[in-house]
Amino acid sequence: MQKTFNMMAAQYDRWFDSQEGKDIFGAELECLYNLTDAGAEQWLEVGVGTGRFAEALDVDVGLDTSIPMLEFAKKRGIEAVAGAGEYMPYHDSCFDGVLMVTALCFMSDPPKVFMECSRVLKRMGLLVLGIVPSDSAWGRLYERKGSEGHPYYSNARFYTCRQIIQKAGYSGFVFDKAMSCLFGTPEMVIHPRSVKRGIIMDAGFVAMRFILDTLLN
Numbered sequence: 001m002q003k004t005f006n007m008m009a010a011q012y013d014r015w016f017d018s019q020e021g022k023d024i025f026g027a028e029l030e031c032l033y034n035l036t037d038a039g040a041e042q043w044l045e046v047g048v049g050t051g052r053f054a055e056a057l058d059v060d061v062g063l064d065t066s067i068p069m070l071e072f073a074k075k076r077g078i079e080a081v082a083g084a085g086e087y088m089p090y091h092d093s094c095f096d097g098v099l100m101v102t103a104l105c106f107m108s109d110p111p112k113v114f115m116e117c118s119r120v121l122k123r124m125g126l127l128v129l130g131i132v133p134s135d136s137a138w139g140r141l142y143e144r145k146g147s148e149g150h151p152y153y154s155n156a157r158f159y160t161c162r163q164i165i166q167k168a169g170y171s172g173f174v175f176d177k178a179m180s181c182l183f184g185t186p187e188m189v190i191h192p193r194s195v196k197r198g199i200i201m202d203a204g205f206v207a208m209r210f211i212l213d214t215l216l217n
Contacts, residue, residue: 009050009069009072010072012049013052023189023192024182024192025052027181027192027193027195027205028053028207029056029057030179030193030195031179031195032053032057033057034179035177035178035207036059036099036128043058043096044061044088044095044097044098045061045063045078045098045100046063046099046100046103046117047063047064047103047106048073048080049072049073050069051074051078051080053099053101053130054076054099055076060079061079061081062079062080063089064080064082067082070082085107085113085117086107086109086113086116087116088116088119092119093120093123095120095122095125096121096122097125097127097128098120098121098125098126098127099128100117102205104131105131105132105157105158105159110159110167111167114167114170114171114173117171117173121212123212124212124213125211126210127173127209128210129208130205130206130207131164131208133160134160134163135202136202136204137184137185137202138182138186138204139158139204142156142158161199161208164208168210172213173213174212174213175208175209177208178199178206178209179198180198180200180203181205182203182204183202183204186204
């Protein structure tokens with residue numbers, strides 16, 4: 001999987017400059033902005049990729065396993081660090097917020113990732129996740145592509161929003177609120193820039209915010 005992202009880093013980054021990429025990125029970014037703009041100072045993006053979201057959301061630090069992608073992130077002013085979400089190279093309680101955008105589906109051990117997020121966050125810190133729900137038209141399409149050998153999605157595992165809330169809860173995260181976008185099918189997006197509050201059934205992208213309560217651990 002890492003080899004695929006290494007080889008396709010430039011192609012992946014160029015997609016954001018296409019018309020489709022601009023529309024989808026714009027909608028997803030608005031969802032995330034509404035959840036991250038809460039006064040938290042020091043943010044980490046896990047699975048930062050080429051740094052598109054980190055740059056737009058003023059996230060200072062990014063972690064990723066792909067060195068070629070991190071090179072793009074560095075050029076965008078991100079403090080880019082090589083590492084995995086399951087083993088974050090940071091001290092305990094050092095971040096106010098952690099961001100993950102369509103990254104958890106590519107990680108081998110989500111429970112371990114949530115535990116690491118809990119460890120590096122300060123008490124009452126924020127965790128903001130952007131996911132493609134497995135029970136949406138988008139999730140079903142990506143899962144089908146994965147079964148057909150798609151270079152990205154063949155190693156991905158998608159989850160429902162309910163599953164994510166449950167998994168996060170085991171590590172002390174309390175679901176706070178959500179934003180949704182990408183309504184309709186991937187072939188026919190209805191109002192691509194439209195964003196709605198809450199977890200909307202069949203939305204292709206859902207951003208969820210959690211608050212860490214260490215008393216639950």
